[in-house]
Amino acid sequence: MLSIDQIIDEVLQAEGGYVNDPADAGGETNYGITVAVARAYGYTGAMRDLPVSVARAIYSNRYITTPGFDRVLQINEAVGIELIDTGVNMGPSQASEFLQRWLNALNDTGSRYQTLFVDGRLGPITYAALEAYLKWRGRDGQTVLVRGLNSSQGDKYLRLTESRPANKKFLFGWMLNRVRIA
Numbered sequence: 001m002l003s004i005d006q007i008i009d010e011v012l013q014a015e016g017g018y019v020n021d022p023a024d025a026g027g028e029t030n031y032g033i034t035v036a037v038a039r040a041y042g043y044t045g046a047m048r049d050l051p052v053s054v055a056r057a058i059y060s061n062r063y064i065t066t067p068g069f070d071r072v073l074q075i076n077e078a079v080g081i082e083l084i085d086t087g088v089n090m091g092p093s094q095a096s097e098f099l100q101r102w103l104n105a106l107n108d109t110g111s112r113y114q115t116l117f118v119d120g121r122l123g124p125i126t127y128a129a130l131e132a133y134l135k136w137r138g139r140d141g142q143t144v145l146v147r148g149l150n151s152s153q154g155d156k157y158l159r160l161t162e163s164r165p166a167n168k169k170f171l172f173g174w175m176l177n178r179v180r181i182a
Contacts, residue, residue, distance in 0.1 A: 001077050004070065008059045010081075011088055014177040018048045023166045031055035032088060037062065059088070067092035068122040072099075075130055078142055082149045089174065090156060093120035095149075102148040103129045112136050 002010075015032025028035045030050040038050060041058050063084055064070050069092070073080030079099070086095035097120040104116050113132035114125055134141050157174045161167040 001073075002081070004060060004064055004073075005056075007064070007073075007081060007084060008056050011059055011063075011084070012052070012055065014085075015088070016177075018050075020047070021169075023169050025164070025166075033058055063087045063092060067096060068127075069095075071127055072122070072130065075127060076134055076142055078146050079130065079134075079149070082146050086149065086153045090153065094156070096120045096122050096126075098149050098152040099130070100126060102145055102152070103133055106133060106137075106141075106145065106148070108136075 012031055015029075018028075018030045020028045026034045026036075028047045030038075030047045031052060033047075033050060033055050035047050037058060038047060038054070041054070041062070043050060043054050064073075067083075067087060069080055069083045069087060072083055083092075083095045083099060086098060097118055099122070100116040100118040100120070103113075103126070104118070107113060107115065107129075113129040116126055116129055133145070137144070154175065157171060161171045
């Protein structure tokens with residue numbers, strides 16, 4: 001099992017260093033951290049100078065611990081890593097919503113676990129549903145769920161590109177530079 005530090009290493013590798021592309025709606029970034037997120041976490045310096053230690057702390061707090069993806073990692077590493085990757089790129093709430101939607105859709109007419117209220121926040125009911133789903137479906141269930149989550153992420157990228165032509169510049173990289181699932 002990968003440690004959170006190893007997962008963050010993968011994120012940092014996928015996200016790269018300093019970028020200030022005028023076509024990027026996210027604006028100035030370093031290590032994949034936008035200026036808005038860095039400021040929200042109290043970083044006031046130039047984005048070009050963002051210390052990797054600050055980026056690591058932001059990833060750990062905002063994209064792993066706070067949304068509860070560390071708990072998902074304990075339940076299933078592949079699903080947890082997929083949520084972290086999606087959360088980094090689209091926000092943790094979006095990743096959580098994808099998980100809730102897929103668990104509802106895969107719930108065998110609602111008979112295997114409690115139907116989830118899709119609110120983009122993980123809690124005991126979502127964790128219990130994930131555990132029940134994986135117990136019921138096993139390794140194939142993990143594969144299907146990760147593919148579903150990945151499909152939702154890809155669909156969102158496609159819709160972002162179709163709605164904002166400037167995003168065509170980024171689509172290939174969005175789809176290529178993903179956190180690898182161990």
